[in-house]
Amino acid sequence: MKLPASLYSRRAFLNGLIGGWLAALGSAFISPLLKYIVPPTPEPDQVTVPFADYKDMAPHTVKGFAWGNKPGLLQRTEAGEYVAFVGVCTHLDCNVSFVAEQRRFYCACHEGWYDENGLNVAGPPPSPLRRLSVSVEGDTLIVKRQG
Amino acid sequence: MKALGAWIEDRLGLGPVAAFLAKKEVPCHRHTILYYTGSSILLFLGIQIVTGVLLALYYQPTLAEANASVVRIMTEMPLGWLVRSVHSWSATFMIALVFAHLLGIAFTKAYRKPREATWLTGVLLLGSSLAFGFTGYLLPWDELSLAATKVGTNLPKALPVIGTWLTQVMRAGDDVTGDTITRFFIVHVSVLPLALLAILGVHIFLVQRHGMSAPLEAERDKIKLPWLPFWPNFLLREAGVWFVLLGVLLTVAVFLAPGVGPQADLMAPAPEGIKPEWYFLFMFQTLKLFPARILGLNGELIAMLVMMAGMAAVLFLPFIDDRPFERKGKVITGLAWAGLAYAIGMSIWSLM
Numbered sequence: 361m362k363l364p365a366s367l368y369s370r371r372a373f374l375n376g377l378i379g380g381w382l383a384a385l386g387s388a389f390i391s392p393l394l395k396y397i398v399p400p401t402p403e404p405d406q407v408t409v410p411f412a413d414y415k416d417m418a419p420h421t422v423k424g425f426a427w428g429n430k431p432g433l434l435q436r437t438e439a440g441e442y443v444a445f446v447g448v449c450t451h452l453d454c455n456v457s458f459v460a461e462q463r464r465f466y467c468a469c470h471e472g473w474y475d476e477n478g479l480n481v482a483g484p485p486p487s488p489l490r491r492l493s494v495s496v497e498g499d500t501l502i503v504k505r506q507g
Numbered sequence: 508m509k510a511l512g513a514w515i516e517d518r519l520g521l522g523p524v525a526a527f528l529a530k531k532e533v534p535c536h537r538h539t540i541l542y543y544t545g546s547s548i549l550l551f552l553g554i555q556i557v558t559g560v561l562l563a564l565y566y567q568p569t570l571a572e573a574n575a576s577v578v579r580i581m582t583e584m585p586l587g588w589l590v591r592s593v594h595s596w597s598a599t600f601m602i603a604l605v606f607a608h609l610l611g612i613a614f615t616k617a618y619r620k621p622r623e624a625t626w627l628t629g630v631l632l633l634g635s636s637l638a639f640g641f642t643g644y645l646l647p648w649d650e651l652s653l654a655a656t657k658v659g660t661n662l663p664k665a666l667p668v669i670g671t672w673l674t675q676v677m678r679a680g681d682d683v684t685g686d687t688i689t690r691f692f693i694v695h696v697s698v699l700p701l702a703l704l705a706i707l708g709v710h711i712f713l714v715q716r717h718g719m720s721a722p723l724e725a726e727r728d729k730i731k732l733p734w735l736p737f738w739p740n741f742l743l744r745e746a747g748v749w750f751v752l753l754g755v756l757l758t759v760a761v762f763l764a765p766g767v768g769p770q771a772d773l774m775a776p777a778p779e780g781i782k783p784e785w786y787f788l789f790m791f792q793t794l795k796l797f798p799a800r801i802l803g804l805n806g807e808l809i810a811m812l813v814m815m816a817g818m819a820a821v822l823f824l825p826f827i828d829d830r831p832f833e834r835k836g837k838v839i840t841g842l843a844w845a846g847l848a849y850a851i852g853m854s855i856w857s858l859m
């Protein structure tokens with residue numbers, strides 16, 4: 361059957377064409393803008409601190425250092441070795457503190473607890489504190505991302 | 508004077524608007540008091556804009572200066588403490604009234620046809636007001652505001668696919684830093700005011716277009732309620748309410764001026780007793796109660812989804828309850844009361 365006029369009018373076609381063109385143009389502009397608004401803030405691969413500052417730590421004590429924008433926590437173990445954690449709660453990102461008397465890490469935001477090895481033991485934290493690897497080279501202490 | 512008026516009228520042609528306002532009627536009934544909540548919100552919004560601009564004259568949105576500049580506003584600028592106190596209290600009053608405004612409309616079912624779009628813009632205005640409060644809370648950059656912002660901006664991370672990106676957008680990267688202050692400041696003083704005023708324009712236009720809603724019984728029985736002319740009678744009453752509110756605001760602002768805590772330290776542990784502004788307390792407490800894992804699923808994600816479902820239910824209320832205007836809505840009224848009781852109960856609990 362031959363229709364006397366097309367069901368798809370010239371106006372509808374042009375509207376679709378212009379609308380589609382505008383949408384494409386818009387998204388072409390928006391995607392670089394979306395990139396722009398998130399600045400690159402890579403986590404450091406490693407951080408070095410003077411060993412002298414940490415040499416005299418007693419076993420079972422913790423001292424802080426800057427892991428990029430996050431607090432790092434350096435801990436001395438019973439055996440005299442060093443371990444390091446990212447001192448940020450795995451629940452909602454608050455900075456944790458080390459409660460020396462109880463030998464546990466504590467997050468004040470929603471009362472989360474981690475044991476001395478960084479294992480989440482009470483409260484809302486879903487996973488252990490993140491560990492960093494520590495090595496001593498001469499008079500510097502090198503903290504690296506694990507893995 | 509007349510000539511000037513005629514000159515302006517020729518250029519702007521606002522005669523119909525003036526004529527509309529001159530014969531606008533406000534129905535009088537037992538819920539008339541709810542009509543005052545809207546205009547009172549406008550009062551506090553105006554105060555926020557004036558005091559906000561004043562604060563921005565000296566406030567500096569950088570890591571090094573944010574806290575110090577607030578201290579300087581409070582201690583060195585003439586009456587600076589009062590400007591800040593009024594800004595902080597008026598924010599509280601405004602948000603309380605926005606809540607009251609929305610609850611009143613939910614109770615009286617004024618969101619039903621043809622006012623669905625008015626309700627949608629109203630919920631967006633609530634969202635903008637809360638966003639104002641959230642971004643403003645970080646600006647003094649003390650221990651509490653840092654911890655609260657870390658938690659608040661971490662929440663979206665639980666969402667799949669876009670979560671991490673959303674958090675990065677809010678924080679300007681993976682962590683809350685000096686860039687976050689700058690970003691929150693720009694959103695607080697530029698993006699949100701533009702957005703809020705645009706939505707408000709649509710909202711007020713829609714309110715005028717549909718007229719004030721009347722109580723269900725009056726609509727059902729087609730009763731013509733007694734009414735007051737908007738100009739000048741009702742406006743005079745509103746002005747009276749404004750004066751009282753202004754008096755209350757100034758009194759609390761003078762006697763209960765907010766302090767400012769020690770400057771935030773990105774490396775320090777979170778302080779004891781962190782809590783957000785009062786209007787986020789019920790969400791804060793809800794989060795605290797959700798365990799890390801529920802049946803092996805991420806508890807935080809579930810908490811987020813529950814809260815988002817609640818927000819969606821509020822936003823789309825007119826489409827969930829889309830019955831004709833004159834039908835009673837006992838279930839919705841009950842749910843609104845339950846929601847209010849939940850929010851108040853959780854808030855009180857979080858303070859204990």
Ligand code: HEM
Pocket residue numbers: 552555556558559560562563566577591594595598599601636639640643644645646647695696697700765
């Ligand atoms: C709905 C409107 C607004 C709300 C609810 C609001 C809310 C807030 C809150 C809660 C604070 C933190 C107060 C404190 O503890 O010190 C704040 C701070 C601030 N606001 Fe607003 N605000 C609004 C509008 C504005 C506007 C329009 C401007 C400027 C154009 C502005 C400029 C500022 C500045 C500069 C600060 C930082 C100073 C300080 O913290 O004392 N605000 N705002």
Ligand code: FES
Pocket residue numbers: 449450451452453454467468469470471472483484485
């Ligand atoms: S952020 Fe640490 S317990 Fe919630």
